[in-house]
Amino acid sequence: MVIDCNRANDTTVHFPCLITDHRPLPVHLAFRGISVGAGGRKILHDIDGLVRPGQILAVMGPSGCGKTTLLNCLSGRLKLDSGQIFCNRDPLCKRWKRKICYVLQQDIFFPDLTLRQTLEYTARLRLPDTMSHTQKMQYVDHIIDVLELQHCQDTIIGDYLKRGLSGGEKKRANIACELLTNPSLMLLDEPTSGLDSHAAYSLMQTLKKYAVNEGKTVVITLHQPSSQIFHLCDKLLLLCNGQTAYSGDVCKVVDFFGSIGIHIMPHYNPADFILEQVKSSAEVRQKIIHAAREQRKSSDYPPELRCHNCAYMSDKFNDHSNKLLPNGTFPAIEQEALNSMEPDVRRLWLDTHSHASSSASSETSESDCHFSWPTSFWTQLTVLSQRNFQEARPRMLSKLNWVQTIGLGIMAGLLWFQLERREECLHDIQGWMFFSTTYWMLFAHFGALSSFPPEREVINKERRSGSYRLSAYYIAKMLGELPLTITLPAIYHFISYPMLGFHSPLVFLTLLAFLLLNTVVAQSVGFFIGACCMDMQASITVSALYTLATQLFGGYLATNIPVWLTWMRYLSMVHYAYQNMQIIEFSEGLPILCAQQSKFSICNESDHIPVTAILEAQGAHLPLWANTLVLIMFLVIFRTLGYLVLRYFKNPK
Template identity: 80%
Template sequence: MIISKDLFLLGDQDYLRLPNKDEKRPTMLRPAVKPQRVDSNVVHFPCLITDHRPLPVHLAFRGITVSAGNRTILQDVDGLVRPGQVLAIMGPSGCGKTTLLNALSGRRKLDSGQIFLNRDPLCKRWKRKICYVLQQDIFFPALTLRQTLEYTARLRLPDTLSYSQKMQYVDHIIDVLGLVNVQDTIIGDYIQRGLSGGEKKRANIACELLTNPSIMLLDEPTSGLDSHAAHSLMTTLKRYAVLEGKTVVITLHQPSSQIFHLCDKLLLLCNGQTAYYGDTCKVVDFFSSIGLNIMLHYNPADFILEQVKGPPELRQRIINAARELRKSKEYPMELINHECAYITEKYIDHTNKILPASHGPYPSLEQDTLNSMEPDVRRLWLDTHSHASSSVSSDTNDSDCYFSWPTSFWTQFKVLSQRNFQEARPRMLSKLHWVQTIGLGLLAGLLWFQLERKEEALHDIQGWMFFSTTYWMLFAHFGALSSFPPEREVISKERQSGAYRLSAYYLAKMVGELPLTVTLPAVYHFISYPMLGFHSPTVFIKLLGFLLLNTIVAQSVGFFIGACCMDMQLSITISALYTLATQLFGGYLATNIPVWLTWMRYLSMVHYAYQNMQIVEFGEEHPIKCAEQSKFSVCNKSENIPMSSILEAQGADLPLWANTIVLLAFLFVFRTLGYVVLRYFKTPK
């Protein structure tokens, strides 16, 4: 079946004729694998994504208006960018550049206006074909560049690809963006030295390019880079757009003249309105036509930005001239006649003549106008998807577009579990934490060394239990609290791009970090408890189980508070109040609790873990002998203090199984509440 004059589908293989030296760009997207030459004119590419062969896409937006409250951010903004072109959005700070990118990516709701990709309005199906590179470079700092790209590829490339094929994509992107020499370098942050600023920018772009997007949106990728790094990055983007047939939209703050002339189209914004739209090379002539002449050897980018920052009268004159420019013959036909009758479908017979049609996204064009278009543009205009049903009315909403995840739940869970484990291991099992744990275990063991099973040592044994439970509660709780905010930024970015289900991430986080969470408390217990006095392997294992359960519950509370509070200071304050109250009502520091405050002990997770450890430690197999002048009345009749009397002195009244169920309920409730908060209340905008 012939799709275009250059592309043929033969079974499951794609054949693509490479462009001649006189052609501006290839007619179809070049797959991200090395080709195998068949003959001198045809190059064979394995068809890696059988259900997704992206055609070149042109992006048209008309009458974009966005407001926030009573303030209008964008007003009646138009633009068009075709495959292989780079559209630069420029303007002074606060003019709406980032807001426009958010609108084009579907992350910002429009007050009015239309966004079309080829002939279809923007919807969920198209959002998956748009990559949006944020201005901030948000990564897991402990992962290397290659690990970051490999996990991204395994999550965002479809399950129809094998692992080796996904790694081919990673190799190709690393090679295209010139990151081969730093692929094994960690991303790094302000504490750990890693990639440079320019390398992080390219890594950010590489993560998005892995999905083979049709459209690339980049928010000020040159910010924070020196002139050489910025020019190198822009040259790479320009080359990629031309060779791969990508549609690129980029915001620039104050580019050099070299970077400025790399852009094909320019959209200049002033007070949220269009100050110029057209070819970059013609912007100087536009300003000259209204009496604003540029000096010789002056950077055009600096010149036009100075003009749109001028007095209100000058800015209004520029905006009025830009409105008049819309009436010229050179203005794109796709952006003309906003209020006219549009067509939804163009029925074309075998002679390529346009037949009558109804209202829809684009104005009806004469045959002479279509014949004057470039072949690629005319083919996109007439029939992008090879059948008329691909057109969607301008009233299409997200529910009309089928959305499917790139990978299955099991794949997402497996990959995210591995990534969470690898990312959290250097943080949770750092050298300092090992030294701290071993040192504390030895110190606790020496402090309570070989305590005798007598009433005189009862308070010391209880002290070890309470200290162990409270310390690891605080360690796990505040560890989760401090690590969650930076991780939340990465998760929000990936959720916005539709990489995986939140449920898969949340379950993977619980499973992936579980071995790391229990490792240090287990090591502490193995060191300190035998020094305290080892009596029974069964008691040893049971005490370890309740210590670890209490640690995991405390971590769950930390996740929940971290998910609820965006402000770190607020979350620390709330956590401090809760954990300190938990200790006060745990049953060791205060036993004579006022009646009207006794209900607080049932909200203390330490209370249940501490009581269970006492039930196990002071069981009938290894009783505590009474003192000569015992404070327990039962010692008048017996030589040993029963476990029930010890618990009764502290106001405990629940058996072992009940305390365990309550701890498990704490675990389930806080984990569930954390998911609900992320799913319904902290959804990325």
């Protein structure tokens, strides 16, 4: 491995430690005839484009013209109706999709992690295991220096509730996470939106240096750039109603509009000028689109996009099945077109290291594009467990939750303080058990429900980039959050139960075990419902119905359940935990003395009430081991169902 870590003070974007033994192959991106529709409406129609290493391609156009849709197509996240996308001479496939850096317009992060923590976890997950921890941290330090984030590296990301990074800092943080992998191709969706003019220009300057000095290929969507930002770009793809209004060099766009009789006024921002034209009357728009079509026939049109044997052209292409050309390779370019290319471009085009084979017998398919994870399962599990713990701790163990738990423990202990072991107090003892199990069931269930939707956005973003396996994340979430999930119920139990009446350490610990088991099971159900329901309101409604039914059939609020509804109690997780707590408390603890006028017939023969009589008064019951087994089954089934939903039904494309 080549290590060069002596350029930390260099003002240019240069990676200090190479990931592999050589730099990634520069990416020559070409796309032709891209057409996409949705709901019977054509979003993109016959779009061509080309961008070479060291260049920035700006995709511009009015709102709704298809800029983000085009980026989704180029990243492989959206299926094409027709057209082709090539990286060098390879058709876009799974291997290439995982190597493309796609910076979304939304800044999606865990709000409670600091900027540095976010970058460090990203580096540990996405940089290969062949690199040491020290080398990965050197990457993080260098990226922080390059994007000028030193002053805010220890600030939390924040959200609308917690103050953290500013808008510009979040944009840079978003880009920094992607730069860590040293990608050859970057797609950025409106990275300057929401920034002031200085911050936007500074960010674009950094991207320009990155593209030029590192030989990277950058595609960026811009909404309404300043003239300074506009001239930092090399290529321009102007869209109008989903069609090409101009494709070519930025420096030639004014001449293009002048050639069709649309002249720019002196000292006018060219970006504003061209956007005004594509938003003007239908006659002007049609004139521009027609001129763009005629532009394809000119000798200045890139030779890679005007080869004569490309059957995809819109006037000849009628098959919308998105088929590749024979052998799945880039169509042959005539020698004359090759000779007209710049020397550097021609060398890249004919690079023998390209994955596309010149042999007619070779075929490139999705299965040929093998993707390997950057890190091992164990590395992913370890890093994600640490991150989940660190991210969830401020939320699950917040000061308010601590105050609530301690206050509730004291209140419950005072309410049921030192209850006597008599039949008159039996209902109160059962009340403490039922309240404890139901409260912590609801706390864990709705806690998981409220935290999962925002977390899912981050997970989907990272899964699309190929950062880690879903199985590693899912197991890590269980392991990382387990100590946090059981902490508050344990504190509550340590406060309230001794005030109720401490009889035996064994009973104390066993009751705690079943309280915690019920809490973890409730959290599992919350994860499952949160994974199934995309809408938060729907998930709350479903959860409310289930948890209320669980309480009603738990065995405390209603004992005389109609025969045709008795099956519902077997779906109640509280029922099993509540039954177990009674079995332990009333069989291992001090006996419950009978009242003078007892409702239990067994008191005619004995002075105390056995646990079997207490349970029979509530209806059918199962032994301790059976209740425990059912709770474990609940845990395993709902955790498994949650994974299957994420894996097969909510899998990000």
